[in-house]
Amino acid sequence: MNDEHPAANAAARYIMIGGFLGAGKTTAVSRLARYLNERGLRVGLITNDQGSQLVDTAMLASHGFPVEEIAGGCFCCRFNSLVEAAGKLSATSRPEVFIAEPVGSCTDLVATVSYPLRRIYGEAFAIAPLSVLVDPVRAARVLGLAEGGRFSEKVAYIYRKQLEESDFIVINKCDLVPAEELARLRGALETEFPGRVVFEVSARSGAGLEEWFEAILNTAAGRRLAMAVDYEVYADGEALLGWLNATVRLRGATGFDGNAALRTLAGELQQRLRSAGAEIAHLKMTLDPVGGMGGLAVINLVRNDFVAELSQELEDEVEVAELILNVRAEAPAEVLRGALEGSLGAVFGAGRAVTARLEHLEFFQPGKPQPTHRMTDWNATAEENLER
Ligand SMILES: Nc1nc2c(ncn2[C@@H]2O[C@H](COP(=O)(O)OP(=O)(O)OP(=O)(O)O)[C@@H](O)[C@H]2O)c(=O)[nH]1
């Protein structure tokens, strides 16, 4: 154990890495987990989603980290499940550091998660500063610095609220944008959200991560009054986003290239979603060979006008594989279902070398957030009741 790190003390450090859909949270969580492991600290990861069958859990587990998943609602609305998940991880792997990734369309985490954790379980957790990641291309559009496909105002409200409650704003994917655009974005973020520490990193290349990680480990969470949130606008924003989770069994007549299958399906979905007027927030898929040696292919697409990227590839051909698909886009969920069905038919329909069988499908618009607790004061003794 490393005594210099606060996480090595009796209370486990609780780190939340937030940020909008597709900002790079899971990639960063995986990097941070590895960083801590290399320094002799045990970690436990907690993933979260409105639905079940998560790409993020599959991906993090494939890296060998202990992961618990809270499905079917966000941390704030399933606070007790969050505490239970931490308890389960403690029983199996005794983490000194918990890293939790909240749902990318969730905000008000300080009042509904950090402060309640501190107040109810103060002995068990040392709360780290809240980091909020941004994708620089998406952030520039939301802040009005650049043109391009964007979300409607109520979705942008959630995006801005996430930044407002942060202690650290982390501009991720710095490898993608020129220095002058980064400087402009940093300037706009510092003006609109004064007092936050802004980091520039690339979770992909590793640039800038150490400085950010050390700040997470060595700084206490902010103790200001939690921000005000208009739960009507927040709920309307959430309800504009469609969610679709599916699990599909792929079977080849002979061995087939799983990476290519993911690329083709992602391209087909992108085209259909774009023509239906859906603004993609994050489309992600994993392909897991059945009976394979544990390798996993992962593909992601984070906006309509980008290309789907394989962040992990399979080395060998596969014959049977399980595909998990998670799509979050601004569109009615029914539109996402239509795009999936059309795409599966086009890519794996009758007469194709690879066929598909849909094993699990859920699609919905999230309901109004109903937090278990809401405490606006770090030292709160009384709980605020939300009007619902
Ligand atoms: N170029 C670049 N891409 C990155 C970087 N970090 C993450 N990505 C990519 O961004 C996409 C989304 O990354 P995730 O880590 O899944 O994002 P997320 O915030 O966890 O997404 P949700 O859980 O859906 O909200 C993936 O294709 C990643 O490979 C980075 O530093 N540079």
Ligand SMILES: [Mg+2]
């Ligand atoms: Mg994620």
